[in-house]
Amino acid sequence: MLPLPGADRPLLRGPRGARRDRRLTAPDPVGLARSLDALQGFFGWQVSTDGLVPLGRALAEPLLPARFDAVREALANVGRASDGASGDAPGADPVVDPRVAVSAVQVGLVSRLWSVGLASALLHGWVPDLSTSLLHVSAGHRSPVPLASADPLAGRSVSGPVETVGALRDLILAGSVHDVDRACARLGRTSARVMVSNTASALVNSGRMLVRRRPDLEAQVDAVVRGLLADRRLAGGGSFPDGGSQFRRRGCCLYYRLPGHGLCPDCVLVGPGRPADEHH
Template sequence: MASALAEVAALGGFFALRTDAPDEGWHPVGASYARGFADLATAVADRYRTDLRVGVSIAQLGHAARLWSPVLACTLLHGIVPDLDTLRREDTGSALGLPAPAGWYADRLAEPEHTLGAQVMDHLARLEAGLAVRIAPRLLDGNAASALMGSAGVLLAARPDIRGPLTRLVDRLLGTGRLVGTGSVTGPGLGFRRRSCCLYYRTPGGSTCGDCCLAR
């Protein structure tokens, strides 16, 4: 698992899960969820000069991408679904790590997409439960789907040879649990049109994202 994670980290920052992070300066990500991701949400709101609700949405979207990216890549490129149970977060940033990397061989799972999806969506459900501001659940589900498809697009660009299995996997994921009905794939390049908005357009100078339901 550690070897697979090290290899997929080369695809970009969102694909990195550190396995060598020291105890000092890191904490179980569940502690961040219990605090409603307040530090990152506030930092995002301050950076974009917007309200906390928008900051929460953007922070959750970024976190979702950091969860989906290494899990998708490890599953498709190495046949291993990472176990995110021991996930930790850097105290002063958004980086994530696994102090004890473990996982499941995908070909030994009856429905690997369910195991993969649960690893990410369970984390996002715990984050949502701790939020101190009201965010529409379907907005957060749309963020999860948008992050999934963004991660898949980066992976496809890096490894066009896995288009078939990648497309099949994201189709199955979009057909499970809270991702059902969040949007639709719009082309062979894994373009996506979501049915909700992450609220980024409400930041000063902000615009709609490419997959937004409000985009023309």
Template structure:
């Protein structure tokens, strides 16, 4: 018999703190503002000094990574935000057996911050853990991908592959933490929620089911000094002009 130990979904989501920076979700007011909500970012709504928040973010990533093509920065920026959202949702589902409502209108984002992306949740509204897929995939990933593809010609398959890879990365980190702390039940629940999410048609087929190795490339190898990611579909960097 396995005893599942859960804690209540507390207003500060403090159980996430032990998992690392990608899992932390701030619930206090942002230190400076007004910051755009993710809903505003997906809609392309101009917000104060940022203008279009997603365009601002992609330009920042392009400059910081010296990306030779904007689509590379689009890919990197999208995967980083997807990793934050999946980590928060998967961590809450595994630890609390609940997730906070991640409605994009409730999440404020600093497009000028360094990685991992800073996110603030304005109100903690408990939702069942089984809502993880809809909250992240439908609430964020689909509108994010649509918004980015309005800006740059980037393959939808590549971006959904990024989303799946980000989920697999969150799962690996949760597995390491859970096994190190003797919380095997947390790892089991995380795997179950991740598998259910990866079975959705948008994500199904993006990763090898046995190894979680991706079947598309995020383009990171095209950055100056960039190499292959650990789950890359390539065995060696392709030659490119």
């Protein structure tokens, strides 16, 4: 496997390591933000925390329930627009299961965390510290959802898949991802199985989006994604059966409950008589 950018940088011990050393190894914050923003989609990253709130505050009342409500209304609006486009006669207002909105909020936040972490690691040999104590997000539902750190120089230099998996596990999975999952399960009254399956699926799809933009990183992305899925905290979320390329969840995201939305391709419910939605 080709060495990752930044292979000559010393491995830092995370946010509690020597600040003097990490300032010599961290990429320029402005350059990092520009390179991630150029990937578009969920890879957006900004240097300043202006206009954002600490993640811990966004995951508590009243902000998180308000985000659930906003996403639920947005999903209902999609259902109304779909009815209008199909020419169907107006009927009852679309009813969106609250748990679907919770699932969508969690997927949106976790996908952004994985996307920023994977892209930064594989493009710069650097995993930013996305722990809840440092991470800032928008206070409410908006698209895209920008992310920023209170200390853009906090992170860990990495080289190769083993170090990359370790840093993503320590600085993202064990921190902000865990906290997002726990808050959504608690305040959104949604099962932990849905949360962990969403988190695993979001990781796989974030990797696929990065490969779509940077096909030269396919081997590295695959190694890191599979390494993370082997972690006990994600192992219950899904796997690649028989070592193949098709990921299969062990829990459902519940999106099939939305009007006009079928089963996702990686859904655990897909089987004989229950095909995946070809347009998903």
